[in-house]
Amino acid sequence: AQSVTQPDIHITVSEGASLELRCNYSYGATPYLFWYVQSPGQGLQLLLKYFSGDTLVQGIKGFEAEFKRSQSSFNLRKPSVHWSDAAEYFCAVGGENAGNNRKLIWGLGTSLAVNP
Amino acid sequence: DGGITQSPKYLFRKEGQNVTLSCEQNLNHDAMYWYRQDPGQGLRLIYYSQIVNDFQKGDIAEGYSVSREKKESFPLTVTSAQKNPTAFYLCASSRDTGNTIYFGEGSWLTVV
Numbered sequence: 001a002q003s004v005t006q007p008d009i010h011i012t013v014s015e016g017a018s019l020e021l022r023c024n025y026s027y028g029a030t031p032y033l034f035w036y037v038q039s040p041g042q043g044l045q046l047l048l049k050y051f052s053g054d055t056l057v058q059g060i061k062g063f064e065a066e067f068k069r070s071q072s073s074f075n076l077r078k079p080s081v082h083w084s085d086a087a088e089y090f091c092a093v094g095g096e097n098a099g100n101n102r103k104l105i106w107g108l109g110t111s112l113a114v115n116p
Numbered sequence: 117d118g119g120i121t122q123s124p125k126y127l128f129r130k131e132g133q134n135v136t137l138s139c140e141q142n143l144n145h146d147a148m149y150w151y152r153q154d155p156g157q158g159l160r161l162i163y164y165s166q167i168v169n170d171f172q173k174g175d176i177a178e179g180y181s182v183s184r185e186k187k188e189s190f191p192l193t194v195t196s197a198q199k200n201p202t203a204f205y206l207c208a209s210s211r212d213t214g215n216t217i218y219f220g221e222g223s224w225l226t227v228v
Contacts, residue, residue, distance in 0.1 A: 034216070043120075043206055043219035044159075090158065104217070106158040 002027050004093050006107035013081050014115045021076040021110050023065075023091035033074040034092040035065055038109075044090065050074065061085070086114045119143065120220035122207050128226050129201075137192045137223045139207035148190035149208040149217060152176060159206065165190055166212070194225060201227045 005024045013019055025031060032051050036044040048059025055067040065076045074091060091107040120141045129135045141148065150162040161174030165184040179198025184190055190209075194201045204224055210217040 036219075041204075041222070041224070043122075043221045044208075046216060046218065049216055104161075108156060108158045 004107040006110045010111045012113040019078045019081045023074045025093045032094040036090045038088040083114045122220040122223045126224045132196045139190045141209045145209035147210045150192045151206040153204040
């Protein structure tokens with residue numbers, strides 16, 4: 001079955017510390033992968049996406065993610081977290097065969113808290 | 117600025133009443149979507165539209181209806197048939213259904 005798992009429901013880090021948010025997927029075809037961020041009560045903002053090519057993807061706000069096909073993972077990283085990064089983070093996967101966003105599968109999200 | 121505008125941001129309605137949430141985009145996107153978000157459940161697709169005058173059911177369409185009479189607009193009606201309408205509703209759009217989707221700011225619906 002197709003699925004996206006974000007194993008960490010909630011993470012707390014100190015400001016300035018590094019961050020890694022995990023995303024594992026199960027998908028039968030070549031995946032398209034996305035990370036979105038959501039501030040409380042707001043819509044989702046695209047951080048980065050992977051369709052093909054270089055498996056290390058750079059996004060906005062200093063985030064990056066690495067696609068590892070052998071591990072079915074697309075983990076999000078940031079070397080130094082800022083207090084403004086506190087938010088909910090969602091991983092999503094779609095497929096080239098679907099080529100269609102109705103097939104996007106969403107993780108349940110990871111809530112990030114940042115200590116001063 | 118280009119973007120997706122949802123209104124109202126907050127809406128309260130009595131049980132049994134239909135309500136309509138507005139979604140307008142000026143991105144010239146062909147595809148539009150409605151998602152529902154509940155705590156701890158991620159996003160669930162209600163309806164989507166690939167082009168004007170066409171729309172398809174998503175995963176949880178029961179109790180909802182939509183229209184797509186204009187490219188810019190994709191209103192969602194939450195009908196009295198929807199058993200648990202209280203939720204956060206997100207509208208989104210993409211250039212076409214194979215491209216990255218972009219979201220509006222969301223609408224909170226509370227039914228009492």
